[in-house]
Amino acid sequence: MSGTNPVVRVDGVSRWFGSVVAVSDVSFEIGPGITGLLGPNGAGKTTLLRMMTGLADVSDGSVTLFGQPVRDNPALYGRLGVMSEHETVYSFMRGRDFVRMMARIRGVPDLDRAVEKAIAQVDLTEAADKRMGTYSRGMRQRMRLAATIVHDPDVLILDEPLNGADPRQRVHFQNLLRRLAGDGRTIIISSHILEEVEQLAETVLLIINGKLAASGGFRAIRAALDKRPYHVRVIATEPRRLAGHIMQLGSVDAVNVDPDGALVVLSNNVRDLQVELPRLAQQASIGLRRVEPLDDSLESVFGYLVER
Amino acid sequence: MGSLFRLTLHQLTGKWRLIIMTVLASLPVVFAWLIVRGTRAPFVDEFEAIVLSTMLAGSIAPLIIVAIGSVAFGNEVEDRTLANLTLSPLPRWQIVLPKVLGTLAVAGPFILGSAFATGFIAFNRDATAVAAVTAGIGVGLLMYTSFFVWLGLVTKQAIGVGLLYIVLWEGFFSGFVEGIRFLSIRQYSLALMNGFDPRRFASEAHVDFTAAVIVAVTVCTVFFVLSTRRLRTMDVP
Known part of the structure; x- marks a missing residue:
């Protein structure tokens, strides 16, 4: 102004x-x-x-x-x-x-x-x-x-x-x-x-x-907001093999496998991950059943901004 | 102002309110009729004390007005529609005035009608006495209205506070404690009745007529100004 x-x-x-x-x-x-x-x-x-x-x-x-x-x-x-x-x-x-x-x-x-x-x-x-x-x-x-x-x-x-x-x-x-x-x-x-x-x-x-x-x-x-650390839950046909591939991505900091077999991916750039993950799964012939953000609520977005 | 006056009329004329007002306004009339028709006609002093002072001026009139006046703004505060009015370029007094006039227009006919009919029955069609009762109650109506409209702006419990005021202050303390009589609207209503018809109400009127006129004007003005000021300074919900 x-x-x-x-x-x-x-x-x-x-x-x-x-x-x-x-x-x-x-x-x-x-x-x-x-x-x-x-x-x-x-x-x-x-x-x-x-x-x-x-x-x-x-x-x-x-x-x-x-x-x-x-x-x-x-x-x-x-x-x-x-x-x-x-x-x-x-x-x-x-x-x-x-x-x-x-x-x-x-x-x-x-x-x-x-x-x-x-x-x-x-x-x-x-x-x-x-x-x-x-x-x-x-x-x-x-x-x-x-x-x-x-x-x-x-x-x-x-x-x-x-x-x-x-x-x-x-x-x-x-x-x-x-x-x-x-x-x-x-x-x-x-x-x-x-x-x-x-x-x-x-x-x-x-x-x-x-x-x-x-x-x-x-x-x-x-x-x-896109550059903030971001947790994404991934359900795939072969989660452990997918985890190995995901770790090679530059947009990913960590991957955990839940007891129920779902992957929890910590990404440092969610926009890149959105593009790379489907491509990676396709190349590795792994089926993606569900990809969902875990902390996409406004409160968590705001929390991140306040802490910066 | 016409729009806000019509809005106020609509807001204040719910079916139950009209029924309650009709019942309340009828009480002194019925009471007067029963007394006059009774086997022992009361002394004028008794009648003035019981029916006119305690019942009409001290209870019925303020009860009707507290039920109407305190919600003139109170309902708008409660349902959060007051912002519709305060966010207009109207000077604040042009918002308060239709609320006061609306209260008078709704409560007035019941109270004045009740006063007229009660006086008519009690004083055997004595025109001066009937006019004095009606005018005294009418001025009380103005004072109570300005007070209760303001009260509806300052507290969400206006009806409760108003009832306490009527029962404790007007009904109890002002009848017994000398000093408080000078702060009672009922006392000024009676003084005005006495001023308009000096033959009557002498035993109930403890305030000078001129003082009553000055106080009536002051009370109406002060509470109107306070309402206007409150509307300017309050946080509107």
């Missing part, structure tokens, strides 16, 4: 609840485009997002949006669209009425046009006159997104927005966010699912234990 004015600036932000530190001295800047806030459950993402929206106060540090403090600054909220992780809606309200109300209290001038456009963008025009209490989880999320974008905000902050969406809705959701970002908006989405962020965000902020563990382009972070 150097050389340009960041849209969002988080500067030395901490938040603690009694003796529990939820967010610790986090600093970053965000500009236009899609930024992913990635971290396991309980990492502090939601607390951080809440401070970025002004819903929660910081214990230390500052958060600014367009250079202005975001906390207790209602005038700024007209430029901000926020979709929290909580999926509660006014169940008695029809979808269209909900979006209309949100547009009205945000002072949208051409109300009817804006409401219809927002609902059409989330592909819910046909269901707009049904009560929100009858919606599926995915529909509720989409109608909430319509209410979030109805006032055409410059900044969108979305906390776990893809929760409850089916695969088709996910694709629609992702395309919509890309389109909105393409118009120059700043979009921040949080997720605990690596692939979700990978598909959407150009820039990633990794939050672990309330700290910023890494930030930057997704490819650079992914490359760093």
Whole structure:
């Protein structure tokens, strides 16, 4: 972000609840485009997002949006669209009425046009006159997104927005966010699912234990992840013979044979191993029945990054 | 503000709430009717003490308002929809005002209707007395509303705290402890009734009418400002 004015600036932000530190001295800047806030459950993402929206106060540090403090600054909220992780809606309200109300209290001038456009963008025009209490989880999320974008905000902050969406809705959701970002908006989405962020965000902020563990382009972070020590479980027709061949690979540090005959391979470069292992097995005429990562959970990925 | 007012009305008018309010509001009316129809008509002082002071001003009115006012914001805090409102460019007072007006619009007809009917039966259609009862209770309604709406913003146990306040403070201590009477909404309601109709409520009113008017305005203003301030400074769930 150097050389340009960041849209969002988080500067030395901490938040603690009694003796529990939820967010610790986090600093970053965000500009236009899609930024992913990635971290396991309980990492502090939601607390951080809440401070970025002004819903929660910081214990230390500052958060600014367009250079202005975001906390207790209602005038700024007209430029901000926020979709929290909580999926509660006014169940008695029809979808269209909900979006209309949100547009009205945000002072949208051409109300009817804006409401219809927002609902059409989330592909819910046909269901707009049904009560929100009858919606599926995915529909509720989409109608909430319509209410979030109805006032055409410059900044969108979305906390776990893809929760409850089916695969088709996910694709629609992702395309919509890309389109909105393409118009120059700043979009921040949080997720605990690596692939979700990978598909959407150009820039990633990794939050672990309330700290910023890494930030930057997704490819650079992914490359760093690929180079971490990685355990892979391999089930093959001839495990001991395969173990001998595997040890010759440069991407492998160690191989153990489990009592049940499965191999546990410790790789220093999982991407190379992905390419080399099938080729090696084919050359040696050994059947591969199953290859599975043992520590591919987000928590273990984050654990590695924190320890580096 | 119209949108938030309509939203508030919808949130506060559940079937069970309306039933409970109807039952509560009917109690003083039925009680007054039974007393008047009884074999020994009570002295005016007795009636004012039991039905108007203890029952209507000290119990029924605050009970109805605590059930409505404390959830005006309390429900939105509980179900985490308050952020929908606070993340809008509206000045905070424009969020508080529809909540207060919504509470008044829902609770008001029940309480004022109850006060009017009770006074009408008890004072044998004496227009001045009926107006005094209704106006005194009405001003109490304003004070209780501003207080309980604020309470719904500061604690998730607003109804419990409100009930404790009604039972212990308004119902018990303010009736016996001289100093506390000056901090009781019920006392100011009675003082206002006495001010509007000096022939009545003299034995129950322990506060000067002018002081009651000043305090009523102050209480409403202070709690409205506190609600607005709370909305600005709280962590919205």
